[in-house]
Amino acid sequence: NAGVMQNPRHLVRRRGQEARLRCSPMKGHSHVYWYRQLPEEGLKFMVYLQKENIIDESGMPKERFSAEFPKEGPSILRIQQVVRGDSAAYFCASRGLAGINEQFFGPGTRLTVL
Amino acid sequence: SQQGEEDPQALSIQEGENATMNCSYKTSINNLQWYRQNSGRGLVHLILIRSNEREKHSGRLRVTLDTSKKSSSLLITASRAADTASYFCATDGNSGGSNYKLTFGKGTLLTVNP
Numbered sequence: 385n386a387g388v389m390q391n392p393r394h395l396v397r398r399r400g401q402e403a404r405l406r407c408s409p410m411k412g413h414s415h416v417y418w419y420r421q422l423p424e425e426g427l428k429f430m431v432y433l434q435k436e437n438i439i440d441e442s443g444m445p446k447e448r449f450s451a452e453f454p455k456e457g458p459s460i461l462r463i464q465q466v467v468r469g470d471s472a473a474y475f476c477a478s479r480g481l482a483g484i485n486e487q488f489f490g491p492g493t494r495l496t497v498l
Numbered sequence: 499s500q501q502g503e504e505d506p507q508a509l510s511i512q513e514g515e516n517a518t519m520n521c522s523y524k525t526s527i528n529n530l531q532w533y534r535q536n537s538g539r540g541l542v543h544l545i546l547i548r549s550n551e552r553e554k555h556s557g558r559l560r561v562t563l564d565t566s567k568k569s570s571s572l573l574i575t576a577s578r579a580a581d582t583a584s585y586f587c588a589t590d591g592n593s594g595g596s597n598y599k600l601t602f603g604k605g606t607l608l609t610v611n612p
Contacts, residue, residue, distance in 0.1 A: 417599060426586055426602035427541075440597055475540065477600075485529050485590050485598040491540040 386411065388478050388490035389458075396496045397466050405461040405493045409478030416459045417487060418451060421473040430474075433459055466497045504587055504603040512611050517574045519606040521587030522567075528590050530563055531600070532572050534583045541586070544572075577610045584608070 389408040397403050409416050414435050419427040432440040433453035444451070448466075453459040463470055473494050477487040504521045511517050521530070529548050533541040547554045547563045547570065554561045560573040574581055584607050588600040 415598075419600075419602075424604075426604045427588075427600070429599045429601065432597060432599055440599060443599075477541075479598065485600075486531070486543060486546050487598075487600060488543060489533070489541040494538075 388413075388476055388488050390474075390476050390490035390493050392493060393491060394494050394496070396498065398498050399467055400465050403463040403466050403470070403495055403497075405463075405474050405476075405495070407459040407461070407476030407478075407490055409459070409476075410480075410488055413478035413480050413488075415479045416453050417477045417479075418459075418461050419475045419477065421475060421492075423472075427475060430461070463495075466495070468497045471495055471497045504585070504606045506606060507604070508607045508609070510609040510611065511577055513577060513579055515577055515610075517577050517581070517608055517610070519572045519585050519608070521570045521572070521603060523570075523587075523589045523591075523601075524568060525589075525591045527565075528598070530561075530570050531588045532559075532561060532570075533586045533588060533602075535586065535605070536583045544585075574608075577608075579610050579612045582608060582610045 418430040421427045429443040431451045448464045450462045473492045475492045477489045479487045531546045532544040558575045563570045584605040586605045588602045590598045
């Protein structure tokens with residue numbers, strides 16, 4: 385059973401460009417969470433999605449950031465017009481049915497904004 | 499104030515010794531989880547303890563939870579150099595809800611010297 389997949393693993397963008405981060409949850413998991421980890425920090429919640437629905441985006445910056453989890457395909461975290469402060473590791477986690485909140489994390493995407 | 503704060507921030511021990519890390523949190527929780535992160539890598543789920551449990555074991559890991567003190571501890575026995583990593587506790591505080599987003603502390607950096 386493949387774990388949570390994220391790609392790319394490393395992404396370099398220049399200021400003003402767009403970054404697209406992809407996450408494929410574990411097989412059978414329909415709940416996806418995105419977290420951001422700044423250097424020397426713990427992870428901070430960004431957004432929680434189920435298939436075709438954003439459930440909680442309270443951790444998302446108000447501008448430039450968006451997320452989706454379409455019926456088919458991976459979840460996408462999109463950052464428009466990136467700035468240096470967006471440089472971080474972005475992790476995706478998935479879980480199965482409600483009741484047990486055991487979240488399984490992907491390897492992360494390390495975004496570097498030049 | 500931050501939910502899920504670990505202490506110490508850094509811990510250095512010799513191989514074979516036990517390592518104890520603590521975590522405190524502030525709000526009511528459903529579960530508390532411990533994760534390990536090797537430098538520059540993703541998070542590995544170690545153990546989940548529910549709010550109605552007091553102690554849990556998994557191999558060389560022992561986790562305790564004291565909801566009256568809002569604290570948890572992670573004990574790694576007979577440590578190995580391969581245990582060198584950052585350890586995070588994470589809580590989800592949605593009582594009976596369906597959100598389950600995790601709140602992480604800044605972690606404890608454990609170094610096990612051979």
